[in-house]
């Protein structure tokens with residue numbers, strides 16, 4: 323197994339969907355990644371038949387010599403490897419249940435450092451902003467959180483760069499349907 327986490331390959335559709343949180347955590351941890359976008363059902367079937375998709379679904383992330391599926395498992399793997407899964411046992415536990423979220427005073431959800439839950443919340447907030455402009459106006463703490471995390475160097479570069487996917491369009495939805503995605 324190679325340990326070159328710094329290069330990864332993501333297979334998904336050319337849209338945010340489930341993969342955007344994976345892209346964001348890769349941006350935050352400095353993992354460079356290339357992407358294959360599924361173009362048609364035949365390509366999806368070929369991938370399935372190759373045995374790479376444990377549950378016949380994408381996203382698929384090839385990293386460290388592994389072919390990982392299941393969005394949350396992928397995010398957890400990267401978070402554990404890059405120390406974004408909580409420093410102490412308590413933080414690790416909070417990461418799972420988020421019971422301690424509101425107690426953090428650092429500006430991050432758990433503990434004093436950025437962690438994977440900050441990144442998955444960021445993606446939710448960015449979507450809120452994109453799809454319902456002004457939705458966060460009455461939530462200054464969420465807004466401040468969004469600004470803080472999205473300004474971090476790796477994340478800002480990703481959000482401003484070519485790998486950031488646009489909002490879902492009707493065309494994208496139709497494309498997913500032709501791939502047989504629900």
Ligand SMILES: N[C@@H](CCC(=O)N[C@@H](CS)C(=O)NCC(=O)O)C(=O)O
Pocket residue numbers: 339340378379380381391392393394502503504
């Ligand atoms: N629990 C999975 C769900 C993956 C999933 O539903 N992927 C969709 C695309 S967004 C898919 O591959 N659908 C095809 C199918 O289920 O046959 C995850 O979190 O990765």
